[in-house]
Amino acid sequence: MSEKDTANLMAILEACNKIQHFVKGIEDFDRFYEDEKTFDAVLMNFIIIGETVSKLTQDLKQSRNGIPWAKYKGFRNIVAHNYFGVNPEEVWQIIQGSIPTLKGEIEDILQDI
Numbered sequence: 001m002s003e004k005d006t007a008n009l010m011a012i013l014e015a016c017n018k019i020q021h022f023v024k025g026i027e028d029f030d031r032f033y034e035d036e037k038t039f040d041a042v043l044m045n046f047i048i049i050g051e052t053v054s055k056l057t058q059d060l061k062q063s064r065n066g067i068p069w070a071k072y073k074g075f076r077n078i079v080a081h082n083y084f085g086v087n088p089e090e091v092w093q094i095i096q097g098s099i100p101t102l103k104g105e106i107e108d109i110l111q112d113i
Contacts, residue, residue, distance in 0.1 A: 032092050
């Protein structure tokens with residue numbers, strides 16, 4: 001794996017960790033959405049994830065084709081280009097379901113190097 005891919009994977013992992021840190025102690029969607037700073041900080045880290053995914057080499061993405069790379073990049077585009085149209089409940093669901101999975105997958109890749 002290239003040093004570039006390693007650095008980008010570390011950036012994705014850091015963004016996942018930040019998202020989880022920011023929402024720690026928030027029990028539900030309503031509280032998450034009401035906390036404007038947390039909501040904005042989480043969305044910024046989704047942008048970072050999507051941007052960084054686009055910088056990963058095709059070789060890496062193809063070797064780990066079970067990871068929905070395009071979905072992460074696509075969600076970044078939604079957040080960046082349609083900020084006021086983002087569905088906060090969908091964001092909450094992604095935080096609860098996809099972020100722990102992505103974090104685990106990135107950790108697995110990094111352990112393999």
